[in-house]
Amino acid sequence: MNNILGRAVSGNVTDENDKSYFVQVDGITFLLDKSEIINPLHIGSKFSGFAYENEDHKMQMTRNAPKVQIDKFAFGQVVQSKHGLGVFVNIGLPNKDIAVSIDDLPELTKLWPKYGDYLMIALKVDKKGRIWGELADEQVFQDISTPGSRDLMNHNLMATTYRLKMAGTRVITDDYHLGFIHPSERDIEPNLGKHVQVRVIGILRDGSLNLSMKPRGYEAIDGDSKMIFAVLKHADNYQVNYTDKSKPEDIKQFFGISKGQFKRAIGHLLKGRLVEQSDGILKLTEKGIETEVED
Numbered sequence: 001m002n003n004i005l006g007r008a009v010s011g012n013v014t015d016e017n018d019k020s021y022f023v024q025v026d027g028i029t030f031l032l033d034k035s036e037i038i039n040p041l042h043i044g045s046k047f048s049g050f051a052y053e054n055e056d057h058k059m060q061m062t063r064n065a066p067k068v069q070i071d072k073f074a075f076g077q078v079v080q081s082k083h084g085l086g087v088f089v090n091i092g093l094p095n096k097d098i099a100v101s102i103d104d105l106p107e108l109t110k111l112w113p114k115y116g117d118y119l120m121i122a123l124k125v126d127k128k129g130r131i132w133g134e135l136a137d138e139q140v141f142q143d144i145s146t147p148g149s150r151d152l153m154n155h156n157l158m159a160t161t162y163r164l165k166m167a168g169t170r171v172i173t174d175d176y177h178l179g180f181i182h183p184s185e186r187d188i189e190p191n192l193g194k195h196v197q198v199r200v201i202g203i204l205r206d207g208s209l210n211l212s213m214k215p216r217g218y219e220a221i222d223g224d225s226k227m228i229f230a231v232l233k234h235a236d237n238y239q240v241n242y243t244d245k246s247k248p249e250d251i252k253q254f255f256g257i258s259k260g261q262f263k264r265a266i267g268h269l270l271k272g273r274l275v276e277q278s279d280g281i282l283k284l285t286e287k288g289i290e291t292e293v294e295d
Helices: 138-144 223-234 248-255 259-271 286-290
Strands: 008-016 020-025 028-033 046-053 059-062 074-082 086-090 098-101 118-125 131-135 156-165 168-173 178-181 195-203 209-212 275-278 281-284
Touching (some): 008 028, 020 046, 028 046, 138 168, 223 248, 281 286
Antiparallel strands (some): 020 028, 046 059, 074 086, 074 118, 118 131, 156 168
16 A cells, blocks of 8 residues: 555556546555546556545545655645644645644744645655655755855845754745745744745855845835934934934934934834944944945
8 A cells, every 4th residue: 555655556447437437556446536537438448647545535546646746845835734733735636635744843833834835745654554744854955956146145035944943944945046044134933834035145155045034224214214314324424413312402403303203213223233323423333334225
């Protein structure tokens, strides 16, 4: 049985009824839905298809073999999770989703794949003849990846997370470049299988990418913060003689906003390490000077 399930195999048509053909492979009979067949099959003819056990625990074959098979890895979409068991992945079978065991998922359930996320899996069959999803390991991703080029620097890309570690998150982009997101380059840890937008902040010698989930400096600011940032950009030596200690009336006269608005605005800039203030002076940092603001 373990040499049949999860694979494309050939058998002989032995019988039929109104809805199904019956195909025998090594003494095991599989249902074949007649709706899949264009030209009628005859008793005794050969048929090749993908063999599996459907959700009703019946042996079935389909001519529409999924990309995910035994020793064949491909992405499938997560459609359900069950506490204490794992998650279920749609690989394209008409009446069977594939379970990925809790043993292969993160210890924290909040990092489990959610509905609509993607996992790269192959199939495996246990001693009881049950089909499971097997997560691709690092070597699989290495084998299917392509190195990134220098012209990707600072580009936005879409990527899928495939490995969660204390040191950071490993992803593969939609163009099959491998990437790494350091914890300092994300506000929250993405769950396994999540499709995320990333920005290229470095390219290593092997063509893998260092990535960030944080916005560019100018994307992180808006409104009053953007106005103050623009003022500093055009000021002599990138600085002005106003801080959160300045008088409200002076701030209102120069910037046209209240002191409360001013403090909130520069708070965003300070958090982004775009400005610094001391001795009555607010000025751009080196990062702020290098950051461009889009209109």
